[in-house]
Amino acid sequence: MFEQLTQLVQQYGGDAVVNNKAVPNEHNEAVINETSTSIFESLKKIVSEGGTEQIAGLFSGKSAIDSSNPIVQQIQQQLSGSLGQKFGLSSADSSGVASNLIPQILGSLVNKAKDPNDNSFQISDIINSISGNSGQASGIMDTISKYGMQFGLDQNNDGKVDVADVLVVTKSKGGIAGFIGKLFGSK
Known part of the structure; x- marks a missing residue:
């Protein structure tokens, strides 16, 4: 990055x-x-x-x-x-x-x-580069969970954003990068 x-x-x-x-x-x-x-x-x-x-x-x-x-x-x-x-x-x-x-x-x-048409920067790469360790990545996931409802990330409609939602997105949209991309508006 x-x-x-x-x-x-x-x-x-x-x-x-x-x-x-x-x-x-x-x-x-x-x-x-x-x-x-x-x-x-x-x-x-x-x-x-x-x-x-x-x-x-x-x-x-x-x-x-x-x-x-x-x-x-x-x-x-x-x-x-x-x-x-x-x-x-x-x-x-x-x-x-x-x-x-x-x-x-x-x-x-x-x-x-x-921008889904611009591959020069990927949200997942940026977050991985700046987070550095699993504790910080976990903190980012907590934030994603907190704001995930606003971004339509409750994929299984259970009223919360959690690992189950990540699994739904990752199976259909390219792994954790797809989940993070969905959070930030990429398709």
Whole structure:
């Protein structure tokens, strides 16, 4: 996932990094890489700190992907601090780079993950990459269960979303990836 994320950062980094006079040209590639790392590590940190509901909200499209979103704010702050520390950018310049890049990149990431015709990002791959261990994956499943009723995931109409529903979806729609894809609007 990290390589695809770096490609997204490169795609959106033109104005915010490459054409930005505040970022010295010799640092362009390093700033792009730092942006990818900050996004990836911040998402992992949010999951590890119990932010599975925030992640579910982000990828379901229920949360705006702008500066009002706590995930966007957290990643922007992380990136801004890192750019200032590692590359000597002023607070205003590093904040400007972060606020220009993060909403665009996260918006594109979410849209690509939800698009059934775009295989560059899969929800299941993203969740596996950022969750890291079974305890966190379990937390994500708890969140899926909590919000599953809203998303029509009660496949056996028993009034709850549980393993039985996962089995119904996984038999017909491509395993756990199909279940997670259904949660986030993929077909």
